[in-house]
Amino acid sequence: MVNAKINGIPVQVAEGTTILDAAEKVNVRIPKLCYNDDLPAWAACGICIVKVERNPKMLRACCTPLEEGMSVITHDPEIVQVRKTVIELILSTHPDDCLQCPRNQSCELQTLASEFGVREQPFEKRLRDLPIDTSTKSLILNPDKCIRCGRCVTVCQQMQNVWAIEFLGRGESTRIAPAADVSLADGPCIKCGQCSAHCPVGAIYELDQTKEVWDALMKGGEEAKTCVVQIAPAVRVALGEEFGLKPGTVLTKKIYSALRRLGFDTVFDTNFSADLTILEEGTEFVKRFTDFASGNNKELMPLITSCCPAWVDYMEKYYADMIPNFSTAKSPMQMMGSMIKTYWAEKAKVDPKKIFSVAIMPCTAKKWESGRNKDMFSSGERDVDVVLTTRELARMIKQAGIDLVNLPEEEADSPMGPYTGAGTIFGATGGVMEAALRSAYYLVTKEDLKDVNFTGVRGLSGIKEARIHIKGIEVRVAVAHQMGNIASVLEEVRKAKADGKDVPWHFIEVMACRGGCIGGGGQPYGATDAVRQQRMAGIYSDDEKSTYRCSHHNPFIGTVYKEFLEQPGSHKAHQLLHTHYRKLELYNK
């Protein structure tokens, strides 16, 4: 432990604790801009500077460890003046269009300027006129707004190991750009959107498609569409943050009513199609594992989950040799999209061409996924017309004047609304695995587990492992989240395969974002591990409260198979609920 003083207040912290963190312990808030809790300090902005007794320099609180006996001053007139000058300098290179900016009122620079009482622009305005990158249809990169804090680069390279964005140029010409200065869509970007979730200003943000949805909702007469919407598991535990609620507040039924008030005709829940995914993917796993156990098709082990579109993109670019190991099951969103325009359209006697299908997702990559390949048009139409992120939904609710917090609760529509606890935990890392194991056990043994909780695969550690025994056979599973953690898992698989050894795991779940979808790139800003924990707690409480906790117990799942899909893995299921993969180059020529 280290004993020191901050503004004269004694503080005791573990060795290695930064001055920034130590100050928070004694209720001193040091302003910061480039620093983010998820990332190693990049130390670029110069806002968090503090004085340390007997040191003529000012030190950066974000990356300076508190040392024994240190006496730190965090606020005095000189420090405040220097900070304010730095903010004014940054503002001198930043456009003044706050009112039109997608980050208006959620911008960290704007907040700082307000806190410091910046009332004038003492320095020459030095703006650049750089082109905006709209190539991905998921994310917009506006380098003019960039304050070069480096967060997105660190996120993309260190946290996600994607290397799609990079600093280019030097000095004042330094800019954030897609690697190799191609367009984002032509490079390695997997659209996970973590850059946008970490950007403190409006330099990288989701493609806003709320207007398309408003248009569809408002159309009448000949052009009128039946608007059908689905919401993803992770949305319900995070949306409340946009309305002043604590992270992890479960708002499922209020969201259903809000969606109806927005004008949606039918409200389904992606949790239902998550249950459907489990049936398809669980069956796929059982088939592969049984083959494997009897010595057949050994190369198809392990099975790797495919519900995360950013992960699909990453795999196709970086690990295409693993394509045979990928589950062919579509993501829950795409399964729902396909079912809406086939099964439900038929049932509700609506022309699929007249259906406008919207998905509310915690994710920016889902926008890309909805047009990924021809399998996403399995109904003959585009299965999911528009994907909105949690952030976009929040804006629509606010625009419509809906008091979300106090809204009466409603139920989703039948038959693709009711879900089990297994469907809801898809939203957290380890959830797909846990849900799959709950049903796989049943599919093999025709018996239900006594305890359905697999706590070993829950939580925020980057790679989690578990073993279960099904009929005396050991099944080894691994769960990885946050793209940067996956390489070590897959390298181990590659090595075992190359050496002709038994694969280390039989089933691997991968989610691109830290914490899984609850930490998705389209979720409300400000996710830290503490926030992720709260959102996860919300997810698991929803699971525990559920009447049914295993996907195969969802009575409506039984109905759709009986009425439409026949059985898991049927020809029809394959046509509508499964997809194909192909190797992608990192850079398009």
Added chain:
Amino acid sequence: MAYKHFILVCGGTGCVSSRADEIYHELIANAEAMGVKNDVQVVKTGCFGFCEKGPIVKVLPSESFYVEVKPSDAKEIISEQIVKGREVTRLLYKDVRQKDRIKLEDIQFYQKQYRIVLRNCGIINPENIDEYIARDGYAAIEKVLTSMKPEDVVAELKASGLRGRGGAGFPTWRKWDFSKSTVADQKYVVCNADEGDPGAYMDRSTVEGDPHSVIEAMAICGYTVGATKGFIYIRAEYPLAIERLKIGLRQAREYGLLGDNILGTDFCFDIEIRLGAGAFVCGEETALLQSIEGNRGMPVPRPPFPAIKGLWGKPTVINNVETWANIPVIITKGAAWFSKIGTETSKGTKVFALTGKINNSGLVEVPMGTTLREIIYDIGGGIRDGKKFKGAQTGGPSGGIITEEFLDLPIDYESLTSLGSMMGSGGLIVMDEDDCVVDVSRFYMEFCVDESCGKCSPCRIGTNQMHSLLVKFTKGQGKLEDLEKLEKIGLAMKKAALCGLGQTAPNPTLSTVKRFRAEYLEHIVDHTCRAGKCKSLLLFSVDKVNCIGCGLCARKCPVNCISGDKTLKFTIDASKCIKCGECFKACKFSAVLKK
């Protein structure tokens, strides 16, 4: 075979650009042609330091010191001196004040110098390891490997008082000791040869003239801290230095002074060269290490310091060329000897690249504590053309300007810092009355604008904003409040920039605003530049009294804005004048006025 004469030809970059290579070959060819090739050995050495008068050729044993030699002089040097034994007096150096052609020992340029770092420069052939060995080279590594424990080396360095010559003057022994006491499976030793200050070439000359002094020192450090691998990071713009390093490394390996089991001991050490692409910031140690690792050359925060966590996260000792070159001598001659040289806090010598408005520009090495007056007037021979001294810039773009009143202050790390400047790597640029401090500040800030890596906002934006204000001043568009803005940004950069480059970039401006405030005010309020440097503020006119109407000015004017005749005299149309100054230079009757 014993030679009767040795002819040393400077092989430093400066002299080579003035055809020293041709002189070298001409001397050999003439010696052969005149049948005296067995009497004389022609040697290409490192820099003599007296670059003002290059190319330099020195003949031994007569100690004849020839300056500004041309290839065509080679024939005469051989025929007169080698064949007939007569000095070529017309080539001997002529001192500005003594007015005589004199020999080396009488040259004031060398009299106050004390050469430790440059001990072999201009004496040995840097491409021949034997010549280095003949002058006690590699005796230090032998001493260290055979009779000293690592802690003895650190103790010796500590006693010597050697401080880093690259900038801030951090005690060298402490870096070594940090690295030595950090446990790691791999450690590194790095030589910073990424010299980038405008006008500075101390490190280049040292490497060109005595590459083995650096190689030997790095090996000593490797032994001391327990490192087996070294890197020399040198800018690609120094091809001759790189070539000599490559030769040096090859020869050292051939002699078993690098590689496995050095001098038959268990100690293994080798060095690789890494080329920098000319980014000034890569001279900052953390950015340099990033660059070696293959990353973008951008500084990272310290702590952790490189000595504890450096290259690839391993303990790394990084010193600059001049620091390294001191080490072998400290080991062979002892800390007691070394620590007698210099001041209380700054031991040893310092090499300066003396340039600007000075008679003897060149490379000079003086004991710490020498005054600026001694360097400028005794060694440098005073200000060129008898002009008035205005100031001297030390520390390059990171330093400040030192004015007349401080000329007698003994120079060391502390005294320079107290004046708002710094030792830096050793650039020393002398300015006279024709230099404008505002323009000089603008020049240095422009350098920082170009060289800012762009990582931290105070430097990336601050340099540009300060530069923009300084440009306004030089154009007479500044306002009084802009001075406050300059100081405000300057303070923010000093305090909040990430690395030394950004923290010190405001120094030239802030130090001149402080010491030459009146001159800034003249630019802002009166729109005048007393040095006549800021063109926008100049007005050229013709003094009708002095003008004889010859019309030379009108003929020289490139934009034809001067008109008149013999009777009416001449007039300059200020609206068309581009202020090139050709008329001013041309007029023999001081009739063209510049204000």
